[in-house]
Amino acid sequence: MKTEHSEASDILAPVRKMVQACIQCGTCTGSCPNAFAMDYTPRHLWRMVMMGLTDEIFNSLTFYLCSACYSCTLRCPRGLPLTEAMETLKQIAVKENRLVNKPSQLFYRNFMESVRRHGRVRETEFMTLYFMDMKHPFLPFRYMPLGLKLLRKGKLSFQLPSGGNTLDALFRKAVEAEEANP
């Protein structure tokens, strides 16, 4: 394998800048509560960023699985903005249309859709949107036990809030800003 820092990897430039001072100590991986589920640990991912392994990075699940707990950012001895770097990778994936993880993407999209509509998440609506987008008839059944548990604890509300479209303007502005400043 030859390391590459060619044009193709330039889309990683903003992330590389964030993690360049990394000394591979592994504090981030050790700290990460989700590392067990990731295909590459955070340290591994940063190393791939440094080496410009663009395809491998965007084919991995690692950055989707970051739950933004900030444990790594808190502890990194280099003071690197690691949570932000994960976030940036998600954004690049969207922008570059390199989303491989469809469920994650749909999850985020529908989550934000619900937020856009009501200014907060409505679990029932969000679930419905997500299941519909996934186009998977048996998927809801898989979530049944969790759903029942949430229901029992009164965490699910079937009522839609009144008002609606509360954050529409904000979302529009964000899109405009992004378009003006790609």
Added chain:
Amino acid sequence: MDKNGRAMVVGAGIAGIRAALELAETGHKVLLIDKSPHIGGILSQLDYQFPSDHCGMCRMLPMIDRDDSSQYCLRKGLFHENIEILLSTEIISIDGEPGNFSITLRRKSDWVDSQRCIGCGICVSVCPVDVSDEFNEGLSYRKAIYLPVPHAVPSPYTIDAKACTRCGACEAICPTHAISMSSQERKQFRILVVDDEMIVRSSLMEILDTEGYSAEMAESGQKALEKLAQQPYQLMLTDIKMPGMDGVELLQKAKSLYPDLPVVMMTAYATVETAVEAMKIGALEYLIKPFDTEAIIDKVFKVYEKFELVHARKEEVGAVILTGGTAFFDPKQDKNTYYYGLLPNVMTSLEFERIFSGTGPTQGNLVRLSDGKPIRKIAWLQCVGSRDIQINADFCSSVCCMFSIKEARIVKEKSNGSIETVLFYMDMRTDGKSFQRYRDQAESLHGIRFERAKVHSIAPDADAGDLMLRYTDISGKLHEETADMVVLAVGQRPSSAAKLAESVGIGLNSWGFVQTSPFSPSKTNRPGIFIGGSFSGLKDISESVIQASAAAFNASKTIQRATCNVQRAKTDAPLLQKPPRILVAVCVCGNKNPLLRGAGVCQELVKEWMSDPAVIVAEFTDQICSEQGEKSLAELVGKHKPDQVLIAACLPYVYGKRRRELSQRIGIDPLLTEVVDISSLSDSEMIRCAVGMGIEKLRRMEDLPIETLPVKQKALVVGGGIAGMTAALGIADHGFEVDLVEQGEKLGGNLLWLNSSIEGYSMQTLLEETLPKVEKHPLIHVHTQTRVVSSYGQAGDFITTIESKETGVQTIGHGVSILAVGGTEAIPTAYGYGKSSNIVTQKELEEKLRNKTLDPLKLGTVVMIQCVGSREEPRNYCSRVCCPTSLKHALYLKEQNPDIDIYVLYRDMMSCGFAEAYYTQARKSGVIFIQYDPSNKPEVKISGNEVRVIADEPIIGKKIEIAADLLVLAAGIVPNLSNSLTHAFGVSSDQDGFFQEADSKWRPTDSMTEGIFACGLAHSPRSVSESVATAEAAAQRALRILTKNQLSAGRVTAKVHHSLCSLCERCIEACPYEARMIDPEEEKVMVNPARCQGCGSCATVCPNGASYIQGFSRQQMLAVIDAAFI
């Protein structure tokens, strides 16, 4: 002596002691001060030091003129003729200029009179206060009256003014009335409490009364002003919200009338802003109601302290050396992800040093303090408070790796290997001469586990007190591990004395450490003030000691310029040739010794001693150690005019100076005074024996002339690199002739090809500044293209033959030799070196960049491989400079051409100290660092002009292949110290060919042969500025000899009865100082009195009693032993 011939050393830690001793040995008077009540600094807390895992500090004691100093454990005390020690003393200001500084000192008041205190410790037993003991890092408790360091002598009890409740119990019980509480002094401190509420006033009064202050109250502002008019007050506490005149108005009025009156505002939470405003118009502080008693006592004490510390003292000195030491990171600060202070078995390395110390809270037993459980497993976590940008510590503390390994090894030794030990590290920084082998042994021999991982947090384990560590290994696998104890290897921080340095105009660097001059690490921006030891940051003991010597050297240069010659006064009192007339004075030690209280016992003893014709008078006196006692002894001596004086008291080593003073007064030789220790004897029979032994020793004391050897006050420096030139210049500037011998055509050594230091300081400028100074110096004779053929002689008197093509063979007589032959880059034998023009060494790269034969703009990819041939047998040492050099080059190339891809393949990045910042910078600039293991080294493939480097990337777990336009090999340093040279000088080299120092920590630039020193790269791998420090240190060591026109041996040296000697040569083998040799012509064993330290090893191995120690003759010793049994 001229007052300006004096120097002041500020801080009596190891560096301070060293600097003071260095100056004292060259005949300067030294004032050594420390703000703490003891000497020794941090080393008083550390029992074991790398690499011997013992102490060994005593090896710093003078070996020339050793009678000037008590040959006594340096950890316990320092006693030297020329050194005056002032403890509990701080500097207020330094005025003046080099050669003529005026320094204001203030000394904390002594409540315990050290002259009277006999160290009985009864005071401790009655003290009701318990406070945490800083000597044990807070792991145990002590009383308010205490010994700051338990092993120090003379044991000066000290009262912790802050903790003391002034109950007076100790004062009442002290048998020698040594304690006088400053209660009277506190009563003179008058406080006015102003508050409209009765309850507040009275409770405050009560608190202040208990603390011993005089407090008075006023219920309104008006009343307060009246009181202030009546008599002076030292402090006013005033409420803000009062009817009529409020606190702020009172403050204004009081301040306009009495501008010096400190005023503390008392306020409720609601009016804190008003209090802050009040501070702007002159209030000192504010207190928030409801009061916290501690806070009040604290604030009042701070004001009181200033009032109390009026014992200001002015001193005039020629130069100042600041050896303020270092402080340590407190892991409680900031995020504290290791829960230090919350989990009981997480401790700092300093605390752990106390755990395994015999004087520590567990008496050296490896048990947990929290539950007394024996320790089974200890984990060390490196880089706590170092190499952490989040807490502004972008530096490596340089010492933690080695002290952690040392601690782990001691644990292994103490527990016979039964305790499991593991070190978690990022890079194991073993950047000294013998460090790498020490580490390798720790792993292979002692079974210490080294885990390259950073533990991110510690959690309590299920088992009470145990700790759970979580980390990810190099392959990315997650681990959980439990340990009984976790030791945090805490990094260094600037010591509190840095503020002092700043206040006298010395610059600090961005981390708050003292900034020193480039290429001269003991100089500061203020001439005449020098820095020694770890005060300028991040140094281990041996570097601290080297730098302390360098600072002493520079101070001596300053003083030398101001005055001129330092002359020593030696009295040679006539020795005795007639029957002994002994005076016996027995100290009753404040009647502490119950045996001597009964008059009957005393009379009996006196009668018995007087029956000996040699004893002319025997008397009991009180407290010979006190001024009063000294006077009465002098009277006795004046009355009876004895020829010998025997003092039976305590602590003989403390009497060294006094004995000399006494002998001078009476006009006898100090050897004819003797002190026997009777302080610990428990019956009169034993006292009789001890005194009897002393009488026998004095009775048979022989005439011991001091042998002197003339000194050729000239130096030979071999090697004309920066180290040799610095040493030569230093000695010549002190007014002594120097012969500087250089093998090459030109002076300059490695400076001839080096561009700049990593900090960007130009080596060329350094060379250009130094060269003319050396070449034009009237006292330096430069011999280029010359080599040393042979050298023989001894300290003060060497004869060396040198040879050059031009002038042929020449013989030089000189008093000292300094070996500064330098070192050079090793020639790599791996990674295809020599097979392609694209593979170069770091040195070759530096040269190419210098003469611009390499254009960074034409480079696409550069690979650097570190540790080529280094840190593995046979060159198993770190060359210390290669990692910073690679960083320097990588940063330079990136700066010239940001598009170059640079890969650095390393084992452990040794960017120690402040070089760490450049490592961070290199990472930030996009240089890629790939760690490799020595068992799996990178491969280099060469085909035609193409060089490909294949290496395992451990994080990704794949092989990577890099096509390199340039491959740079960091080959390391090999010394130029050839066998013929070491043979010529009779010094030894270590297994890697570097100069073998007498002791790597305590005598780092000395050889085992007195008079021969080494510095620079021949000594050990080091940077240019570190080389300069060793050169200055070596020059200072040499000056100890050169400043004397004759060397006097100690009084107690070995001698040979040649008629009894069978020439078996056992004594020659036994002598640790190489002071003995066979004279082949005379067929006699000769003793070099200057080398002999009077240890007695030769006398004990001699089968015929031919070897003996002067002053310890056979007859004398047997008589002494007889006396002990009679």
